[in-house]
Amino acid sequence: MGRNIRKRRSPLAVKVTAASAALALGGGGLIWANFYASAHESDNDAWGGNRTKATAAQVATISCPDVGQKLTNVPDNARTDVAGELSNLDRQITEAYQRLATTRDAQTRDASFVQNGILQPLKERRQNILDRIKLEITRVGGTAPGDLDTLANCTGTPADQTNAGGQNGGQQQDGGQQRGGGQDNGGQQGGGQQGGNIGGQAGNGPVAADFVDITKAQPNVQAKPRKARNASRGTFTTRCGVNTNKNHNTDNVIVAPGVKNGAHHLHDYVGNQKIDAFASNDTFLQGGSSCQNKSDLSSYYWPVVRVQDGSQDFDQNNDGGGKEGNVGKILTPVQAQIKYVGSPTGKVVAMPQFLRIITGDAKTTTNGLANANAHWSCTGFENKVQLTEQYPICPQGSKVVRSFAFQSCWDGQNTDSANHRTHVAFADAGGACQNGFKAIPQLTMRLVYDIAPPTIENGQVKNAYAVDGFPEQLHKPSTDHDDFISITTGRLANKIANCVNRGQNCS
Template identity: 80%
Template sequence: MGRNTRKRRTPLATKAIAASAALALGGGGLIWANFYASAHESDSAQNYTKAAGTQVATISCPDIGQKLTNVPDQARADVDGELANLDGQITEAYQRLATTRDAQARDASFVQNSILQPLKERRAVIIDRIKLEITRVGGTSPAGLETLAACTGSSAGQTNAGGGQNTGGNTASPAPSASASAGGGQNGGGQQANNGGQAGNGPAAADFVDITTVQANVAAKPRRTGSASTGSFTTRCGVNANKNHNTDNVIVAPGVTNGAHHLHDYVGNQKVNAFSSNDTFLQGGTSCQNKNDLSAYYWPVVRVQDGTQDFDQNADGGGKEGNVGRIAVPSQAQIKYVGSPTSKVVAMPQFLRIITGDAKAFVNGTANANAHWSCTGFENKVQLTDKYPICPRGSQVVRSFAFQSCWDGTNIDSANHRTHVAFADAGGNCQNGFKAIPQLTMRLVYNVPRPSIQNGVVKNAYAVDGFPEQLHKPITDHDDFIAVTTGGLANKIASCVNRGQRC
């Protein structure tokens, strides 16, 4: 694939941006701004108090991309580009909401007239284009897409997190929320007026919990049958100490610069960006010790918000979009393929794409969320989905991922990047004719300063990079993978797992 030659047809979206990996795709978004006045603003407290009840703190937009489950191959490139435009519109609207608090306080209709209505009109144009791209190549666009143009405003306490529909047909691997035992809900429990964070868009104090106060919540693994594949294959690919970063996402937004809106760490394949192709991957080289492993493993970086900045403080996807602070390099990055508790596995197909988790789970709800946060010494007892752990001294923060382990047997990707793979059911079985493949698992360990909560404010916060409107919520964590192997490695991995070996 060469450089992007897809021209945006109107100036409505001059900056195309799409979701990452992780990802709930195209057009879903939550926009949240502190609607109280800053100290330097000149309006009286009375005026702000009067207007606060009518001001919009959040804007939730329906996720168009998850509705597009059957896009013809000939239309996918153009549709992906238009979904990127939808994300760009949401980000621009968020920035406008966050920088017009004076106007919002003076005029109760400002958000509706100056942000929501123009956003609806711009989204309608893009939705019409998407329908046209699908139908012009003989496809059928989903009914009712045009009804998804409007975005709704609500108070800061109203979000979709914790609800949402399962739009991809998958059920995330179990990781019970710690909200009940952590005290306070997803949205901050009374801290809504201050989104927190070094850039003012999170995380907030309510996003953290002392892990020693959370009750054990890790469920037992499914019982193994006689047909289980009990082996494992570990590949050692480093921790991205060479700082291979970019803000693209070639799975969701091919050909779109800054398609992820946030920075990724890359290990494995070293030539991954928005313009990479399957041929590029085969020539990309690898950071893995096994040189036949050219797979791309990439995830959003974790940053420590201690008042410092990093190299991208003035860049798109970095400081310009609220991703600020010092980038933390993992102390460990363990990548392992494991088997199925109920069957043998088949080899992963070449160039299989898998996204696990949802970069927009704070808006879309938990249907596709797959975040796992814990601390060393607690991983077998406590896994958190919507909280960052505060670990005891001597313990380190752990992010872990268990990817979808069932494949439809035919496709290496799907229009919404989800329906070609699935999680096994509670008993460990693949459903709907899907086949078990080696399950990719990843464990990232970070030695970050211990956060503390003082007067409702978090000090030394750490947070995963994300879309600016997602407020760096822990539930938005996600991970991306493209299978690329040579020398028969895919078959070797499957064989090792099926024979019960440790390779």
């Protein structure tokens, strides 16, 4: 289980070659920065400039494996320590990104600088961390993957062999279960945006090719599966607000418990009001809730969306914010709908207390689209077009919509798993759970934003908007993701399941 099944693609992505240098470091990722900056460009421009600058840049891509994706069988009593080490790998990404962006002169003078000054020391640091991960797993009786040492090395790709654009493919909605599209083998070559760095207000995205006029996008939403006679047809809506109280942090208690700034990007939080890196099952029930139903202490959190119009926000100089390429004014949704729906093939069981689910993949620029579950659209177009690899440019009077449909099948035993994926699964194309998994109420979320449409001029995007992300992930739309921890009192989990099973519409 665990991996989304690839779906037929709609050709909505635009080919792009960005004149930038790419470097994949840490837990696994692509890091982009100019090798050759214009003479007038300061180091600060790499992080805080308000526009993309044209340069005669040489493109190079260095790729490192995403270690976390490989660790599918970590003993429970080693997971916290292993998660901490994985966060160390992610931290290396930011450090290497900053080093790459601030050593441009050295790179122009010495063609071996990146290899000798960044990659080789990085490999040694990565190996030290991998050794510690193996030790943490084996000391509690587990078995580390035999090929873990092979994940230390980072390899380079010459400019003429690399694709600086995103993966090809649109978004398809199949059988009511929203998933990511596939990825073209070998990527794209040529075309699209020329010159400049990787774009965006901080120099790490987005670029013009990350946007599409939704009125010109090909319809790609398919019909939902037919409901069986005993389908669970009800819905349960919980009203938790839109985070007008600005409850933010850059932690991720699911992936990096106990690690400050473990997400390297900022989240909106609704529902439980005391979720940070140091929260736990023991403290979740003390958090209070923004939800109208005070029995719903669940945590619903997602990366913020920012508009890159030259403005800044409170975290301009903070870790996870401007220091890591997440810049611009933070946009609060004008609407956030959180709804649980049933299964088209039968009844559902209640979610277990403290169930954790992450939907989507924050590192698709590294990992490809296998686990992508991003959905971008516009009001008035949601039943026609859902995008994974591009942000929509909406027509006058239409608003931007992000939506999520979480995994709706549970293994019946675990509230989490080592890679935070294998304990839950998506239903198949007909809506049924496979491999002994049980249907649970499917969490769906719909976030609506009032965003002035970006414009594309001379191959450059102006007043772009983008989702926060790891700095090396280039703010690609496909990196959008959503996090959830089920925390309820007063038998609310059972009430949700019963409502859905009875075919009622509850709130």
